[in-house]
Amino acid sequence: MKSLSIKDIAVKANVSITTVSFIINGKAKEKSISEAVIEKVKKIIEESGYKPNQIARSLRTGNSNIIGLIIEDISNSFFSRIARLIEDKAYKKGYKIIYSSTENSVEKAKELINMFKSRKVDAYIISPIKGIEEDIKMLIDDGNPVILFDRNLPDVNTSYVGADHFNASHQSIQSFIDQGKKNIALVTTDINVEQIVERYEGYKKALEDNGIKYDESLVLKIHFNQEESETIEQIKVLLENKKVDAVLFATNYLAISGLKVLKKINKKIGDDFAVIAYDDHEAFELHTPGISTVQQPLEEIAENVIKLILKQLSSKTKIENQQVIIPARLIIRD
Amino acid sequence: MKSLSIKDIAVKANVSITTVSFIINGKAKEKSISEAVIEKVKKIIEESGYKPNQIARSLRTGNSNIIGLIIEDISNSFFSRIARLIEDKAYKKGYKIIYSSTENSVEKAKELINMFKSRKVDAYIISPIKGIEEDIKMLIDDGNPVILFDRNLPDVNTSYVGADHFNASHQSIQSFIDQGKKNIALVTTDINVEQIVERYEGYKKALEDNGIKYDESLVLKIHFNQEESETIEQIKVLLENKKVDAVLFATNYLAISGLKVLKKINKKIGDDFAVIAYDDHEAFELHTPGISTVQQPLEEIAENVIKLILKQLSSKTKIENQQVIIPARLIIRD
DNA sequence: ACATTAAAGTAAAACGTTTTACTAATTCAA
DNA sequence: TTGAATTAGTAAAACGTTTTACTTTAATGT
Structure with missing residues (x-):
């Protein structure tokens, strides 16, 4: 069944297409x-x-009323939660979101940008990765709002x-040291992005x-x-071969792998071994003992992102760039 | 900066728009x-x-090459993982995904369908909710592939x-009974959907x-x-006032709330108190002791969904409906 | 009574593609 | 050598809107 067009409505109402269009767009009075x-x-319109x-x-x-x-990776809870918040707020302003995961591939990221462009x-x-600077610059040069x-x-x-990653990390390590830890390990990733x-x-x-x-x-x-x-194997090697009394995991999925190792080798978290994970996760609160984490302020991040984007979208001229750095919170558990 | 159109290319190449279009669409030979x-x-084209x-x-x-x-709720790990898998597989076939969360609101679901339609x-x-049957039927009547x-x-x-929820649930309870449990509770939600x-x-x-x-x-x-x-309060009341020796949680987020209650009232999972959660979650594997769960076969679900959709998309005629019920796996931990 | 202005509405162009139906030139078969 | 078939390509319509510039009629001011 073909769907109705504005023309069908115009014919039914015995008016011109223009008239219908004006009415749809709330310009009837003015016109x-x-x-x-x-x-x-x-x-x-209602009936049909x-x-x-x-x-x-x-x-x-x-314009499409779509924000890319x-x-x-949407299956990472940090991103899926942010995505949900952003979607929500955008929806209320009449914008839809198309999302896509880069899986940290420069190739895929570039393709995605092109796809969104077309x-x-x-x-x-964009939560970017190194290697797509030029593509992003082109977007900006073409006058697209980019955040x-x-x-x-x-x-x-x-x-x-974004969150204040440097201070959050510094604070975490400081808290280890304050507890008297000396051999503090860092488990992180090899992707070369600023936040890491x-x-x-x-x-x-x-x-x-x-x-x-x-x-x-x-x-x-x-x-x-x-x-x-x-990953689990590598962390296991680290923990078994080095005398480590504290570990900071730089992402939540690394921390989860780390906890699996601890369970496996039966190493307990306690007075002589401490752990902090970056980015909270439900598993950390439930864990016995609770895992201390650096909590990123998801709600605030989403809010600022959408606020800036909407501001840019509704402004005719390019608004001034803003760097919003939000403090992260170190949550000490048990 | 205005972006290039096919006309610009045609002018530069000194050929007609038609010719460029044929070339872009790989019909050059044939034409x-x-x-x-x-x-x-x-x-x-390359250079510009x-x-x-x-x-x-x-x-x-x-057609848009977009699948809705x-x-x-995208922030629920079951959905975000499925979404990721579906996105992945669709992407490989040249389709993009637009997703949106209904938050179990009939209103919002209807709006979303309209939005996608337009x-x-x-x-x-669609992972549907009761109350949008008519809207979905209309989509189908209009000839849209819907799964x-x-x-x-x-x-x-x-x-x-979908997964075989009845048997998975039956099996879980049976396993409680086999362990000698008698007072088995069910914590579920009040949303009236078939799987629940x-x-x-x-x-x-x-x-x-x-x-x-x-x-x-x-x-x-x-x-x-x-x-x-x-939720936590209600579960707490249940566990404190009834003599319950086993609980099946019908969703992963309910189980997480439940585990928080156990931690709070210091009730231990062990020989005289057992728990099974529906839908796995990283927290369950890491929990001490491990939480038994019903694992839905995410990969298989995503695969079948996309296979059916692509089949329908590439077929001129309506293909026969299929009901794919995939067994879920009960994972007993510790 | 006449020119202006306002009210009510419309025709047609434009957005950037795809695709159908066409033309002109060349090659081929008999 | 002529008509048909092939090759190489193009003009223009169509998709469903929005918007500009226009027309026609009625109301108003002097």
Whole structure:
């Protein structure tokens, strides 16, 4: 069954297409369409269940009311929660979200940007990876609203919203040291993104500030795309062979792998062994004992992202870039 | 900066728009365009970075290469994992996904369907709720490929993919009984969807099969949209006031709330108190002791969904409906 | 009574593609 | 050598909107 077009409505109402269009878009008054005609047309639209074809509308107006969201992986709870919040807030303003996961592949990220571009999304929200700076710059140069979150790209000149990773990490390590820990390990990933680097820098700086020598063998950089079993093996080696009394995991999925190792080798968290995970996860609260975590302020991040995007969308001129850095909270459990 | 159109390419190459279009769509040979022209045009396209405007393309061809995915909540790990798998597989076939969460609101679900309709998505993948049967039927009548998953709507006549909730639930209760449990509680939700009802039926049937009397006061139906704190309170009341020696939680988030209660009232899982959660979650594996769960075969569900959708998309005629029921696995931990 | 202005509405172009039906030039068969 | 078939390509319509510039009629001011 072919769906109705504005023409069908016009014919039924015995008015022109233009008139119907004006009514649909609330310009009837301003374009001096009589109350009687407005009523008649509205009634017909109502009864027939006509919905304007957004594709045609987009083609004509040049905007799609769609915001593209590019993230690393929607199945990661950090991103799925952010996505949900962003979707929610965008929805209320009449925008839809198309999301896609890059899986940390530069290739896929570029493809996604192209895809969004050819779909004429109105704005881009991107948790970027190194290697797509040029593509993002092109978007910006073409006048598209672009906002980065979670990870920044220092040489891309646009707004950014994210947590204060350096301080969160520094604080975490400081709390270990305050507990008297000396051999503090860091389990992180090898992807070269700012937020991960900052966590690493925070770790180093905190050691330095406390006069503890940095020991490279206590830093484990896990390859991003590898199987979890391999990750578990590597963490196991670290914990068994080094005398480590505290570990900071730089992402929640690494912490989960780490906890699996602890369970396996039956190493208990307690007075002589402490753990902090970056990014909260339900598993951490339930764990016995509770796992301390660095909580990113999801709600605030989402809010700022959407606020900035909407602001840019409703402004004719390019608004000034903003860097919103939100403190993360260290939650000490048990 | 205006983006390039096919016309710009045509002008640059000094050929007609038609020719460029044929080349872009791989119909050059068939339409007898010379090798030389093909090369020239391809080169120009390459150099200029031209990408066809998908909106215009969609308007003309009537399809968008977008599949709409309607789920309950993207931040629930069951859905976010399924979404990721579906996205992945769809992407490989050149389809994009637009998802949106209904939050179990009939209103929002209807709105989403309308939105997708006006966006002319090529197909619908829906984890439905009661109350939108008519809307879905209309989609089907209009010739749209529609596939339901996770939850079925008995009186909607279309394909469905989901786990065998009745048997999974039955099996779980049977395993409690085999362990000698007598006072088995069920914590479930009050949303009236088939998959939840089936879990309830499986519970009842298993009790009956074993000659255990059904006790309504052991079934706790949690209101869907309430605050977690209230849920926790209700579960707490159940566990403290009834002598219960086993609990089946009908969803993973209920189980998580339940575990929080256990931690709070310091009730241990062990020989005299057992728990099974429906839908796995990382927290369950890590929990001490491990929480037994009913694992839904995510990969298989996603695979079947996408297979059916693609089959329907590539077929001119309506293919026969299929009901794919996949067994769930009961994972006994510790 | 006449020119202006306002009211009520419409025709047609434009957005960027795809596709159908066509043309012109060349090759081929008999 | 002529008509048919092939090769190489193009003009223009169509998809369903929005929007600009226009027309026609009625009301108003002087």
